[in-house]
Structures are given as C-alpha cells and as structure tokens.
Amino acid sequence: MTTSATTRPVRNGEAVPLQAIPQLNIAELRATVLQAVAAGGRIVALFAHRGDSDAVRLVAILTEDASGTLAVCSAEVGDSYAAISQECPQAAWFEREIAEQSGVHPNGHPWLKPIRFHAPWCKGDGGGTIGVTDFFTVRGAEVHEVAVGPVHAGIIEPGHFRFQCHGERVLHLEISLGYQHRGVERALVGGPGKRTIHYMETLAGDTSIGHATAYCGAVEALAGCRVAPRAQQLRGIALELERLANHTGDLGALAGDIGYLPTAAYCGRLRGDFLNMTALVCGSRFGRGLVRPGGVGFDVDTNRRATLLKSLDGAFADVSSAVNLLWETPSVPARFEQTGVVSRADCAALGLVGPAARACGIDRDVRREFPFGIFRFAQIPVSTWHSGDVFARAYVRWLEIQRSVAFVREQLSALHEGTTRVDVGPLAANALVVSLVEGWRGEICHVGLTNDRGCFSHYKVVDPSFHNWMGLAIALRDQQVSDFPLCNKSFNLSYCGHDL
Amino acid sequence: MIRAPLASLCLPLVLAPLLLGVINRTKAIVAGRKGQPLLQAYFDLWKLLQKGAVYSRSTTWVFYTGPAIGLAALLVATAIMPFGGAAAAVAFPGDLILLAYLLGLARFLTVVAALDTASSFEGMGASREVTFSALAEPALLLALAALALQTGSLSLSTIYTRIGVGSWGATAPALALVAGALLLVFLTENARIPVDDPTTHLELTMIHEVMVLDHSGPDLAFIQYAGALKLWLLGSLIVGLVVPLRSTTAWIDVAAATAGMFALATLTGLIESSMARWRLLRVPQLLVGAGLMSALALVLMLR
Numbered sequence: 156m157t158t159s160a161t162t163r164p165v166r167n168g169e170a171v172p173l174q175a176i177p178q179l180n181i182a183e184l185r186a187t188v189l190q191a192v193a194a195g196g197r198i199v200a201l202f203a204h205r206g207d208s209d210a211v212r213l214v215a216i217l218t219e220d221a222s223g224t225l226a227v228c229s230a231e232v233g234d235s236y237a238a239i240s241q242e243c244p245q246a247a248w249f250e251r252e253i254a255e256q257s258g259v260h261p262n263g264h265p266w267l268k269p270i271r272f273h274a275p276w277c278k279g280d281g282g283g284t285i286g287v288t289d290f291f292t293v294r295g296a297e298v299h300e301v302a303v304g305p306v307h308a309g310i311i312e313p314g315h316f317r318f319q320c321h322g323e324r325v326l327h328l329e330i331s332l333g334y335q336h337r338g339v340e341r342a343l344v345g346g347p348g349k350r351t352i353h354y355m356e357t358l359a360g361d362t363s364i365g366h367a368t369a370y371c372g373a374v375e376a377l378a379g380c381r382v383a384p385r386a387q388q389l390r391g392i393a394l395e396l397e398r399l400a401n402h403t404g405d406l407g408a409l410a411g412d413i414g415y416l417p418t419a420a421y422c423g424r425l426r427g428d429f430l431n432m433t434a435l436v437c438g439s440r441f442g443r444g445l446v447r448p449g450g451v452g453f454d455v456d457t458n459r460r461a462t463l464l465k466s467l468d469g470a471f472a473d474v475s476s477a478v479n480l481l482w483e484t485p486s487v488p489a490r491f492e493q494t495g496v497v498s499r500a501d502c503a504a505l506g507l508v509g510p511a512a513r514a515c516g517i518d519r520d521v522r523r524e525f526p527f528g529i530f531r532f533a534q535i536p537v538s539t540w541h542s543g544d545v546f547a548r549a550y551v552r553w554l555e556i557q558r559s560v561a562f563v564r565e566q567l568s569a570l571h572e573g574t575t576r577v578d579v580g581p582l583a584a585n586a587l588v589v590s591l592v593e594g595w596r597g598e599i600c601h602v603g604l605t606n607d608r609g610c611f612s613h614y615k616v617v618d619p620s621f622h623n624w625m626g627l628a629i630a631l632r633d634q635q636v637s638d639f640p641l642c643n644k645s646f647n648l649s650y651c652g653h654d655l
Numbered sequence: 656m657i658r659a660p661l662a663s664l665c666l667p668l669v670l671a672p673l674l675l676g677v678i679n680r681t682k683a684i685v686a687g688r689k690g691q692p693l694l695q696a697y698f699d700l701w702k703l704l705q706k707g708a709v710y711s712r713s714t715t716w717v718f719y720t721g722p723a724i725g726l727a728a729l730l731v732a733t734a735i736m737p738f739g740g741a742a743a744a745v746a747f748p749g750d751l752i753l754l755a756y757l758l759g760l761a762r763f764l765t766v767v768a769a770l771d772t773a774s775s776f777e778g779m780g781a782s783r784e785v786t787f788s789a790l791a792e793p794a795l796l797l798a799l800a801a802l803a804l805q806t807g808s809l810s811l812s813t814i815y816t817r818i819g820v821g822s823w824g825a826t827a828p829a830l831a832l833v834a835g836a837l838l839l840v841f842l843t844e845n846a847r848i849p850v851d852d853p854t855t856h857l858e859l860t861m862i863h864e865v866m867v868l869d870h871s872g873p874d875l876a877f878i879q880y881a882g883a884l885k886l887w888l889l890g891s892l893i894v895g896l897v898v899p900l901r902s903t904t905a906w907i908d909v910a911a912a913t914a915g916m917f918a919l920a921t922l923t924g925l926i927e928s929s930m931a932r933w934r935l936l937r938v939p940q941l942l943v944g945a946g947l948m949s950a951l952a953l954v955l956m957l958r
Contacts, residue, residue, distance in 0.1 A: 414927070414932035420687060484929070637934075641860075
C-alpha cells in the first residue's frame with residue numbers, strides 16, 4: 156500500500172491535529188481514494204467541509220485492508236471536480252451528499268440527484284418537494300412501473316421505492332429517501348452542548364446505544380479522557396443487548412413476512428425481553444441515558460447482575476427454540492434461499508457493511524478490525540455466511556445472537572470493580588477524530604472536527620444504512636417484485652439514520 | 656323433505672363467517688395468543704354495512720357493480736350446493752359446471768373491478784389471481800368429473816347423496832386423490848397459506864387482498880361475505896367427500912358435516928401455523944400437482 160505518503164493513518168478513536176492531515180489537490184485525493192479501494196480498502200466517510208474560510212475541503216476516511224488503521228486525507232476543491240464514483244460505485248451516495256450539502260459538482264457522476272432534498276440544492280421553503288426528481292425508467296412493451304410509498308401499509312418509516320418491472324420480474328429498483336431529514340448534522344455544529352447526546356441517541360431510535368457509543372468515543376478521544384474498564388464493559392453489554400433485541404425482532408419479522416407464524420409470534424415477544432434487560436440497567440428499553448461521555452450513566456449492582464444473567468439465559472433458550480424452527484421447517488429455507496442475492500463482488504464494490512456484508516462472505520466487523528472500548532480486550536468471533544441471500548442475512552443474525560449472548564454472559568460474570576464515570580475535559584482544538592462502532596446494523600462512523608475554540612466545526616455521521624441502501628436496490632435485480640418486502644426486511648435499514 | 660334444502664341453504668348463509676373465526680382462533684392458540692373473538696367476522700360485516708363507501712374519481716360502474724354481482728354469484732352457488740347428504744335448494748343435471756362458472760364469474764368481476772382502479776398494485780394482484788385460478792380451475796373441474804363418474808350423475812346433489820362409506824370401500828385411492836386436489840384448490844381459491852397470506856399488510860406480496868384494497872363500506876362487506884361463502888362452498892365439497900355419513904336421520908348427517916366443516920377450518924389454521932408461504936413462482940407447481948391428482952383420480956375411475 157503506497158497511500159501512506161498521501162494519507163495520515165489514524166486509529167479508531169484517535170484524535171489527530173488538523174495540520175497533520177495531508178492536504179492534497181483534488182486529483183491526488185481522487186487517485187488516493189481509487190487506489191485504496193482498488194487495494195481492498197473501503198470508503199468509510201467522504202464529505203465536504205466548509206471551514207472558516209469559504210473554501211470547501213473534501214475529507215476522505217478510508218480503511219486500509221486488514222491493517223487495523225484508518226487513513227484520512229483531504230483536499231481543497233473548487234466548484235466542481237471529476238466524480239470518484241465514475242470508477243468507484245461506493246462513492247456514489249457520498250458524492251450526491253457532497254453535491255447537495257456543499258454545492259460542489261462532481262462532474263460525470265453517473266446519477267446525480269439529491270438524496271435528502273434540502274436547500275440549497277433544492278430551492279424553496281425548507282428545500283424542494285421530497286421525492287420529486289428524475290427516476291431511471293425502462294421503456295418497452297409489457298414493462299410497467301410500480302411506485303411504493305412514502306406512505307406504507309405497515310407502521311414503518313417513510314421512503315419511496317420505484318420499481319421497473321417486466322411482469323413480476325424487477326428490472327430495476329430505485330430508492331428515494333429524505334422524508335426524515337431533520338438537519339441533525341447542522342445542529343451539532345458548535346457543540347458539544349447539553350442537547351448533543353440526545354441528538355445522538357435519536358439519530359436512529361433503534362441504535363441509541365450504537366450512536367451514543369460512537370459519539371462518546373469521539374468526544375473522549377478529543378478530550379484525551381480515559382474511560383474506566385467497568386464503564387467500557389457496560390457499554391459493550393448494552394451494545395450487544397441492542398444487537399440481540401434487534402436481531403431477534405428482525406428474525407421474527409422475516410418469519411412474519413413469509414407468513415410463518417410460530418417464529419413471528421415468539422420473536423416479537425422475545426425482542427421485548429432483551430429490551431427489558433436494557434431497561435433493567437438504565438430504565439429505558441432503548442438504552443437512553445446509559446452511555447454518557449466519560450462513562451455510563453448507570454451502574455449495575457450485584458442483584459441486577461444476577462437478574463440480568465437469569466433473564467439472559469431464559470430469553471436465549473426461548474430464542475433458540477423459536478429461531479431453530481426457521482431452519483428446521485422446510486418451507487422456510489425454500490423461501491429464503493436464492494431470494495435477494497447480492498454477490499460478493501457487488502458487495503465489495505458497493506462497500507456494504509454489517510450483517511449484509513457478512514452474509515456475502517465478507518469478513519468485515521468493526522469490533523474485530525478497528526476494536527473500540529471493551530472489544531479491544533474481549534473479542535467476538537465474526538459471523539459470516541457465503542450465499543448473500545435472505546437466508547444468509549437471517550442466518551448471520553442467528554450466529555451473532557449466539558455470540559452476543561456468550562459475550563454478555565462473560566462480561567457480566569467478570570465485571571471490573573471501580574468507577575463508571577470520569578469527567579471529560581475540554582476538547583482539543585483544531586483536531587479531527589474518527590470513531591467507529593459496530594452497531595447491530597453495521598459500521599457506525601462519527602467524524603468530529605473541532606475549531607480553534609474546541610467546538611465542533613463539523614460533525615459527520617455515517618449510519619450503516621447510508622452504505623447499505625444501494626445493496627437493497629441491487630438485491631432486487633432480476634428478482635420477483637413480490638419478494639421485495641422480504642428482501643427489505645432482511646436488510647432492515649434505517650430511514651432516519653440515513654436522512655439525519 | 657322440506658327441511659333438507661333448508662339446511663344446505665341456511666347453514667352456509669349463517670355459519671360461513673364463523674369458519675374464519677375458527678381459522679383465526681386456531682392460529683392464535685398455536686401462536687400463544689388469545690386471538691380475536693370467534694364472531695369477529697360478523698362484527699366486521701355489521702360495521703362495514705353501516706359505513707358509507709368511498710369511490711375514487713377514476714373508477715366507473717364496473718367498480719361499483721363488481722362486489723354486488725360477485726355476492727349474487729356466490730348466493731346462487733350456495734343454492735346449488737348440497738350439504739351433509741341433504742340436497743341443494745336447486746338441483747339439475749350439469750349444475751356442477753354451473754358451480755365452477757359461478758365461481759369464475761365472481762372472480763372475473765373482482766378482477767375487472769381491480770383493473771378499473773388503474774392502480775399498479777391491483778393490476779398485479781389481478782394478474783396473479785388470474786394466473787393461479789387458470790391452473791386451479793382445471794383441477795376443480797377434473798375432480799368434479801371424477802366424482803360424477805364415480806356416482807354416475809351430473810348433479811352435485813345426487814353426487815353428494817350417493818357418495819357414502821361404501822364409495823370409499825370401492826374407490827378409496829381415487830377419492831383420496833380427489834380430496835387432496837380439492838384441498839389444494841380450497842387453499843388457493845380462498846387465499847390461504849401456502850399460496851397467499853390473508854393477514855399480510857404488504858401490498859407487493861398479496862394476491863387476493865390487494866385486489867379489494869380500494870373497496871370500502873358495504874362493498875367490502877359484500878366481498879368479505881362472498882369470500883366466507885366461497886370458503887364454505889369449496890370446503891363442503893371436501894367435507895361431503897371425507898365425512899360421507901349417510902344415516903337415516905337427516906339431522907345427524909348435517910351435524911356431522913357441520914362438525915367436519917369446523918374440523919376443516921381448524922386444519923386450515925394448523926396448516927397456516929406450521930408452514931411458510933410459498934414463493935409465488937412455485938405456486939403454479941402446486942396447482943399443476945392438484946390438476947394431476949384430479950386427472951389421475953379420473954383415470955382410476957375410468958379403469
């Protein structure tokens with residue numbers, strides 16, 4: 156790898172001074188990104204930062220394959236530049252975001268259109284009309300278009316899906332989001348303040364712990380604060396409980412989508428059991444108030460620890476019997492297998508993350524590649540499956556459930572003594588930090604840049620959904636349109652985490 | 656014999672929605688839930704009848720008349736269907752063909768009403784419904800032909816009066832094949848798992864439900880009641896075959912057949928609780944299988 160001259164290596168949760176970041180010209184940055192991706196790396200984040208001067212800088216955070224470090228570089232850019240996504244598909248959504256947020260035009264972008272429909276690109280009061288844009292269309296006899304959403308039949312978030320179908324076969328699916336855009340990143344500038352942690356916990360309501368942990372990792376790195384081991388353990392336990400609750404709920408919902416009653420009915424309840432365990436720790440089923448800069452807001456006493464261990468064993472026994480029904484009932488694998496296949500090559504090209512990537516056989520997990528917090532000391536084996544279909548995405552979840560339960564049990568039985576929260580001092584001025592966390596949906600990336608007063612001049616959030624929505628669109632190619640709900644559920648991506 | 660047609664006509668009209676209650680209750684118990692009231696289907700019908708209907712500006716008379724004519728077709732079908740050894744209110748040679756065509760008429764009207772809305776969802780549902788019924792219809796007709804051959808009659812009432820325990824002694828394999836084929840037709844035509852999922856809210860996966868999404872109020876009540884009658888009628892084709900009690904006391908036969916209907920509803924609930932829905936691509940295989948079973952039964956009868 157020869158990118159070291161043009162990039163600054165940075166560890167997960169390490170603050171680096173802004174002047175240490177190589178300032179390239181845009182052609183060099185483009186070449187660096189392409190080279191890193193060609194060498195097996197991946198774009199973790201790519202965004203436009205408008206500093207104190209009016210100039211726009213592109214900042215790229217890249218992974219270097221298997222080296223355990225990230226690479227960061229930046230370049231000043233004018234009104235336009237040659238789009239990276241011409242040669243690197245995984246940059247496509249990042250560059251659409253750059254164009255929308257900063258007005259810099261990526262020339263030759265294959266499909267440049269807004270992703271959140273806000274000003275200044277989309278003019279008008281509060282941006283343009285969401286979803287009103289060009290869609291890729293297919294013409295021909297017997298080709299028809301199906302539009303689904305943004306209002307859906309179930310109680311889910313709003314998103315618009317445009318299918319180009321030939322009979323029941325899907326030729327192309329285009330996903331248009333932006334309905335949940337709240338302007339969180341803009342609101343975080345100038346922070347951290349009293350509201351910041353609450354924004355983090357509601358970036359995606361089902362990933363409160365994940366996003367709060369990523370944020371705390373960023374703040375603690377900038378402040379040079381060392382978090383007590385007991386607090387790290389409790390964060391890890393909460394993160395895995397969040398994973399358990401969501402994976403269990405997803406498996407139940409997958410069963411529901413194929414009309415398989417037993418697992419659907421039981422997993423719905425069992426998800427609640429895991430949420431209640433989080434509630435036992437901090438009083439909130441979704442872990443609000445638990446993860447706080449400097450540690451955790453709540454400690455676990457001996458009685459609660461015993462109760463948690465007991466409920467964990469009970470819930471796991473029930474989940475095992477409910478989920479194993481999925482693999483043992485022939486009609487279920489018949490429905491899951493070969494549905495919504497994403498090839499390993501497509502997965503690598505799109506830079507998918509989380510269970511969706513591991514279901515394509517790609518060994519990718521922040522907990523192992525860029526360990527943070529307690530995962531530096533206690534590793535969880537990475538769960539992969541090779542087939543890339545709905546079955547693989549379901550089965551990877553089941554493997555992760557088993558490993559998370561073992562992890563939580565181990566950590567609960569060996570909690571360090573000591574404090575759970577320390578004070579966080581002022582943040583370093585003129586620094587950049589990258590904080591990665593493996594949430595239940597995949598890699599959560601928070602990038603914080605501070606100004607000369609130690610306040611955020613830019614705060615970038617990349618939810619795993621941002622990487623993975625394109626994966627869903629690709630999974631539907633040449634599939635039956637009636638399989639869309641099942642494929643969608645197997646990814647279970649966040650709309651508000653994407654729209655921010 | 657004034658009581659006999661009364662039983663075959665009134666029982667379906669009164670009890671058909673209860674079958675849905677039994678199916679739902681079975682599913683709820685298997686899933687560990689209490690479930691909705693057994694009479695929920697009646698409550699829904701009563702509620703819908705009291706509401707007004709909402710019509711889209713893009714629909715025409717085709718959309719308004721579909722549910723009414725669909726229900727009328729099912730009511731006529733009820734009149735020619737015998738039950739529990741009791742003859743139907745109306746019986747004549749060839750009424751078994753009329754039955755298939757009345758079901759076809761009801762389906763045709765549902766489909767054109769769905770197409771009339773010009774919604775892409777309803778169009779997809781209509782296309783699926785027609786594809787699958789084109790395969791289910793031969794299975795039904797061949798099964799009825801096998802029964803007609805076995806009993807030497809072309810009238811449903813005579814066929815189902817003549818089928819008794821003795822018929823099973825003579826041609827058990829063929830009758831079992833017919834019953835199996837009819838069960839698959841029953842599950843398909845009534846939009847049950849493994850062909851369709853009556854409880855899903857996902858328009859893209861639906862077959863029957865998606866075609867009636869735009870109907871509301873009394874129109875929807877008609878559709879739901881007609882659906883319950885269809886469930887009863889196709890079910891009584893199976894029960895008349897599998898519970899062939901033909902004693903001298905008419906009410907015992909009718910009671911046994913009624914019990915058989917609820918046993919069939921329970922079986923449907925158990926099927927829905929124990930397997931996943933099939934991929935749409937595979938459903939034709941199931942229906943072709945049903946057709947082959949009927950054809951084989953016919954061959955066995957001819958032998």
